[in-house]
Amino acid sequence: MASVTLSGLRKEYGDLTAVDGLDLDVDDGELLCLLGPSGCGKSTTLRMLGGLETPTDGDVHIGDEPVTDQPPYERNTSMVFQSWALFPRKSVIENVAFGLKMDGVSEDERRERAREMLDVVEMGEFVDHDPTDLSGGQKQRVALARSLAIEPDVLLLDEPLSNLDKRLREQMQLELRNIHDAVETTFVHVTHDQNEAFTLADSIAIMHDGDIEQIGAPREVYDDPVSLFIEEFLGDTNLVDATVAEVTETGVIADTAFDTEVDVRTGDAAVAQGDGLSVSFRPEELDVERVEGTDGDGASAVTGEITDVLYRGSTVRFYVDLGGEHLFFEQSVGADTAFSAGDVVRVSWDPDDLLAFAADGARVGRGET
Amino acid sequence: MSEVELSRERAEDVLFRAGYWLLFALIMLPIVVVFVTSFQRGQYLTFPPHGFSLQWYRQFFASAEWLSAVRDSVVIGVGASVLSTVLGVMGSLAVQRSDSTLARVLPPIILLPLLLPPVVIGLTLLIYFNRIGFTNTYLNIIVAHTLWATPLVFFVMQSVFARFDWDLRDAGMDLGARPSRVFYHVVLPNVRGGVLISAVVAFIVSLQEFIMAMFLKSYGVQTVPVLAWTSLQSSLTPLVSVVSTFLVAVSIIGVLVSAALMNMEWLAERL
Structure with missing residues (x-):
């Protein structure tokens, strides 16, 4: 558990500015949705938070610790990818236990903790399955368990629900909400779907052209938009x-x-x-x-x-x-x-x-x- | 479509197939000649052969000179295969998902040895190794063949890595694995087939290579193609056909092994 502070964050790819001097504070234990149309820089921001992209300028703090120059494997963040990125040729439980294995946790203990995590996401009966045989919703749950298993300070979610059909997506939104309440970890969730953001978020940060246009509680943002972009x-x-x-x-x-x-x-x-x-x-x-x-x-x-x-x-x-x-x-x-x-x-x-x-x-x- | 057009289309189809197979047969014919003459009786290479015997195979396996050439070829082939696979895989990995200057400059540089005439490389290496006093023939030829095989490995791996899902690497690092552990635990298991095939290709390339091996051979160490060439200069015996048959056979087996590996990977993914 930790708060997140982004200050003056910039990311340029050649002439293209993906993130343009962004400031953001996420409270400890909060579920924040980064909402915006595609190309607004929300995924790039998330990847800089996880250390998968290096900022051109600006700082990232997790808790009080500056992590801007830390590689992803030294940061205690964990990401759930849009493609879920489950390791093929590893069983479901090996996937979930991977982070613990890298941390040097003993085999018995990591299997036990991975099993507990799989129970949390209701995938307990799929322990020895091959992840490539699972449905989209099941893969999504395993990816979530894998990320939660290392008890991250901040869980990063990069549109993990966007590949699911509508009914399953809505069900997973509620479950994500419940899981967030149960684990009390700070979540940063990226989405382009305003309904998803309204369903999930404690607060919504709406991004436009590489910067945050408005941030606030869902109701507050909806009732009191600062700009025509947000209104539309x-x-x-x-x-x-x-x-x-x-x-x-x-x-x-x-x-x-x-x-x-x-x-x-x-x-x-x-x-x-x-x-x-x-x-x-x-x-x-x-x-x-x-x-x-x-x-x-x-x-x-x-x-x-x-x-x-x-x-x-x-x-x-x-x-x-x-x-x-x-x-x-x-x-x-x-x-x-x-x-x-x-x-x-x-x-x-x-x-x-x-x-x-x-x-x-x-x-x-x-x-x- | 009318009946006439249909039969015309069929005729064209038959003609095309016939032409295709004819071309294929013409290309493959020398290999058949080599294979057939390796079983012939008599002292001199003739085609069609007079009579069938295994005498040249017996002679091959009785010859200390040939067996030592086989051993040299295998040692050099394995060495060049291992070295070029390590270099090629690492080189390709280094330029993946990078837009640095190195990533743009490296591929053409790696390709360069493949474009230089082997005579030039062979001669240059001979002078170079002599000058620096590096006279281990095995290592000399291994280095020469690695120069040739590394670009092949590199470009095979480029296409293998192009199909790799790099989110997996990101996920591995994100879960606390250092780059070396990500490579071992996440990347390698998913590109194993490609790496093995690269190694097989590199081994075959080394096995067949003649010109550089010719320049760099020593009294004690020479590869099979080099010995074949020297013995051809004295007499054209069916023994050379036997040797060629073996070289062709190893290549075919290599291709089959690679195909089997690919199929197993393919099967494993579906099971």
């Missing part, structure tokens, strides 16, 4: 172009692309008349009702016709046409108020739920709502 990455939303028509006491009145002036509570943020904004209308914040006529427009409502209905498994997505601009909202399949194409609806919202972003992507009026 964390979920599908309606982004509407708007121009500041008037600055008011509580925020602005914005002239939107669907020709309706809308109240946006940006507080006393520094915006001026004529500034361009992107306004996010999150689908889950929209209230929709069927109406007659199209005179329901206002500062927090618009009226339009449903043009498209998309079935997406357990939810249905409806697109409302607002004079060329579209807003979508979703309902569970089988909800009472099923809409169909051609229905005229009034879409309304609470002005406090709208999020506004400036032209450079930064959130306008964060913390003021």
Whole structure:
């Protein structure tokens, strides 16, 4: 168990900067998810933490110990690889006992401890199996047991669930959570899947272009994104172009692309008349009702016709046409108020739920709502 | 497709196969001649042979000169095989997953001896070894053959390592194994087949090599091809066919052993 501190961490490959001066603190025993799209530098960051890549610049501390120049075999970190990297030609238990063998633990003791670890991940009956015969989920468990067997200060997980099918992935997310609670080790988990991050994490660090854009508890990050990038990455939303028509006491009145002036509570943020904004209308914040006529427009409502209905498994997505601009909202399949194409609806919202972003992507009026 | 086109396609197919086998037979014919004449009766090499006998095989096994050449060839072959395998495997390992200057410069340098005429290497080594007073014939020829076999091992291993999953190495180091232990416990078990095949190829290359062995031979130590050449100069007896048959046989056995090893690896992976 140990905390992790990354300071000013940089990694360059020739002209390419993979990690760009990143700072990060992970608390002892925390489960942190490094979340980001592919190519954002999250795996490179994890590999530098494990010593598998050497930083171009910056420092890595595990606990109070500087480990920047330590090779991976001297660091007490252990990684679960995306490909799991189980050793072929070694049985399941030999795989799990490998780290203990390298530590010089006696054969009897390491077999016993490996067996215990296999029980923790519910693979006790596969002790003498060849890992190449196991299914993806089983390999994943063995890889986890192998890494946990050396009792690492920090467990590093490099998208280990991304090769599993959806159902198994969700089950493993819960199990990982439980295992984390049981072993009380610091976990750093890399993923590109925001649902996985929300399910697992104590805190989420969202990476963009080699640096952390925002870090916080899952709920906090979701409710209060710092930038347009985060807002778009964390979920599908309606982004509407708007121009500041008037600055008011509580925020602005914005002239939107669907020709309706809308109240946006940006507080006393520094915006001026004529500034361009992107306004996010999150689908889950929209209230929709069927109406007659199209005179329901206002500062927090618009009226339009449903043009498209998309079935997406357990939810249905409806697109409302607002004079060329579209807003979508979703309902569970089988909800009472099923809409169909051609229905005229009034879409309304609470002005406090709208999020506004400036032209450079930064959130306008964060913390003021 | 019409009937005419179909029969035309079949005719082309037959022609192609016939041409292919003809070419193959032409290439293989000398080996057949060597093999057949090794069983002939009579003093002089003739083809087709007159009568069948094992007299030249008996003579071969009765000849102290030939048996000592076989021993020399084996000693040198094993030495060159071991040395070039160690050097080639380590060299290839060194340039894996590295974009350093060394990794870019090393492959062409390793390849160089294979591109130089053996006459040049043989002569150069002869002068060099004499100058530095290094006169152990075994070691001299082993070094010469290692120069040739190392690039072959190196490039076989390059393709073997290209298929190796380097995450396994990372996992090994991550679990506390120093690089040497990672090589022994993680890398080697997974590339064993490739290493053995490299060693077999190196042994065969050494066994067949004639020109450098000719330059570097001494009164007491000479390899089988060198002795074959010297005895050919005095008389063309079927004994040379016997020797050639053995050389061809060793090569074929080497290939078969490698194939069997590959198959066992393949089988082991599936069992």
